[in-house]
Amino acid sequence: MPRETGLEDFERQATRGAALLETLRGTASVAGGFIDVLEAAAAEIVPLVHSDCSAAGPASDEAFEAYRDELLRGLREAGPLDGLLLFLHGAMTTPTRPDPEGDLLQALRGELSPDLPLMVAFDLHANLSPRCTQLCHALFGFHYSPHTDMAETGARAARCLLAKLAGRQDPRLALVKVPLVLPSIFTATSLAPLSEIVARSLALPQDVPGVIDASVFCGFAYADTPDLGFSVAVIADGDAALARREAEALAAQIWQQREALLHQGLVLGLDDGLHQARALAATSERPVVVLEHADRLNNSTWCLRRLLEDAAGLKVHCPYFWDPQVAAQAVAAGRGARIAVELGCATLERSGGVIAVEAEVLWAGHKRFIGSGPMRKGRPIDLGPSALLRFGDVSLSVVSLCTSAIDLDALEQFGVAFAELDILLLRSKTHFRAVYEPLAAAIVIVDTPDWGTADLSQLPYRHAPSDLYPLASESKTRQSVDKAPSAP
Ligand SMILES: [Zn+2]
Numbered sequence: 001m002p003r004e005t006g007l008e009d010f011e012r013q014a015t016r017g018a019a020l021l022e023t024l025r026g027t028a029s030v031a032g033g034f035i036d037v038l039e040a041a042a043a044e045i046v047p048l049v050h051s052d053c054s055a056a057g058p059a060s061d062e063a064f065e066a067y068r069d070e071l072l073r074g075l076r077e078a079g080p081l082d083g084l085l086l087f088l089h090g091a092m093t094t095p096t097r098p099d100p101e102g103d104l105l106q107a108l109r110g111e112l113s114p115d116l117p118l119m120v121a122f123d124l125h126a127n128l129s130p131r132c133t134q135l136c137h138a139l140f141g142f143h144y145s146p147h148t149d150m151a152e153t154g155a156r157a158a159r160c161l162l163a164k165l166a167g168r169q170d171p172r173l174a175l176v177k178v179p180l181v182l183p184s185i186f187t188a189t190s191l192a193p194l195s196e197i198v199a200r201s202l203a204l205p206q207d208v209p210g211v212i213d214a215s216v217f218c219g220f221a222y223a224d225t226p227d228l229g230f231s232v233a234v235i236a237d238g239d240a241a242l243a244r245r246e247a248e249a250l251a252a253q254i255w256q257q258r259e260a261l262l263h264q265g266l267v268l269g270l271d272d273g274l275h276q277a278r279a280l281a282a283t284s285e286r287p288v289v290v291l292e293h294a295d296r297l298n299n300s301t302w303c304l305r306r307l308l309e310d311a312a313g314l315k316v317h318c319p320y321f322w323d324p325q326v327a328a329q330a331v332a333a334g335r336g337a338r339i340a341v342e343l344g345c346a347t348l349e350r351s352g353g354v355i356a357v358e359a360e361v362l363w364a365g366h367k368r369f370i371g372s373g374p375m376r377k378g379r380p381i382d383l384g385p386s387a388l389l390r391f392g393d394v395s396l397s398v399v400s401l402c403t404s405a406i407d408l409d410a411l412e413q414f415g416v417a418f419a420e421l422d423i424l425l426l427r428s429k430t431h432f433r434a435v436y437e438p439l440a441a442a443i444v445i446v447d448t449p450d451w452g453t454a455d456l457s458q459l460p461y462r463h464a465p466s467d468l469y470p471l472a473s474e475s476k477t478r479q480s481v482d483k484a485p486s487a488p
Contacts, residue, residue, distance in 0.1 A: 090126020373407025
């Protein structure tokens with residue numbers, strides 16, 4: 001990805017200290033889960049800093065170093081602590097750091113006493129590095145994608161920290177890497193056999209005495225790192241060998257299912273996909289979702305160009321098209337104006353190129369609201385200068401800050417009713433399913449040559465392991481790493 005995610009991008013979402021507690025308490029976020037459990041236990045919370053950005057280009061080294069140094073400073077100023085809870089995504093890279101989360105944990109460990117309990121919650125899409133297991137006592141991942149259990153994951157980590165501090169549990173962690181990577185589109189946990197693998201991980205603590213927690217991490221195919229791929233983490237009470245045995249068994253199940261996990265027939269080419277979507281929409285009572293999943297920056301124009309050329313009389317809408325230039329132009333022109341726009345100011349050839357077209361401005365202004373969807377409930381959302389544009393049968397909301405449309409806020413905040421559409425063009429990977437899977441007549445997944453293509457062989461990997469399935473047709477190598485038992 002050519003564009004780095006800089007400090008100013010992260011700072012737009014950043015919150016600190018007392019404001020962090022106010023902003024995130026009761027939300028569907030990991031920090032919301034931390035706060036719920038810690039406050040219920042009357043623990044004293046020292047909130048440091050929280051920020052997140054949509055998946056985009058690599059984080060800048062400057063941004064990484066600024067937050068690392070801020071956390072180190074915060075730990076020094078906090079004085080003696082009983083434990084540390086962190087939420088890290090786990091698939092970040094920077095231009096010089098293939099494993100920034102490992103670097104961060106290493107730096108934090110250097111500031112803390114070696115046995116200070118440190119628990120980390122990670123995203124299901126983390127590309128975990130084996131060294132993470134040496135640097136924290138336990139790690140926890142979201143069980144689902146869409147990530148509807150972010151707060152519960154934070155709560156799992158916080159409960160485990162409290163249990164360790166009270167001497168009720170002695171968490172021992174094993175992490176097993178699986179040499180398999182999937183395009184994000186196939187990491188939807190409602191798709192079998194991934195659904196069965198996740199169900200197995202959820203059942204482990206009930207079925208196997210001594211197991212505290214188990215997480216399956218699917219990895220993130222669009223980060224080029226030596227740690228790319230699936231991992232399984234199991235935590236057992238005082239028994240590292242048990243944790244390792246169960247993690248290896250689950251990893252073996254994933255490896256055995258690798259072909260079925262790669263849903264070759266689920267994506268269609270551009271022409272076939274749009275043809276099928278138009279045909280379905282023409283005969284369905286409910287709208288059809290077209291998923292241009294390969295778009296990583298919400299500004300691809302492959303599908304949009306075709307639909308603008310020929311919407312076949314169908315009512316089409318595309319939310320959250322990321323184009324600050326067109327948004328500013330529409331805001332300057334105002335409601336009711338007709339303007340000539342070039343959609344896709346930052347769109348590269350691989351993302352479909354610029355579309356020159358005339359638009360009617362239906363609404364324009366600065367868009368801010370509080371999220372209501374299952375993943376963004378209670379979170380303040382700022383899209384910056386934004387507009388609702390119409391091009392005949394096709395309408396489009398353009399925004400200045402890059403955000404994925406995953407819930408009904410993306411439509412309703414602009415006065416668009418889902419039920420009145422024929423085709424909704426989305427660019428989410430799995431998160432849209434929590435809301436749109438039950439509402440849509442069908443989901444048609446279209447693959448394009450864009451950066452997030454489902455055909456991973458099209459991507460120029462330089463650092464990923466050479467033995468990853470399906471990049472390498474067969475792989476027999478497996479790396480397994482255990483946490484060295486720490487002193488009791
Ligand atoms: Zn994720």
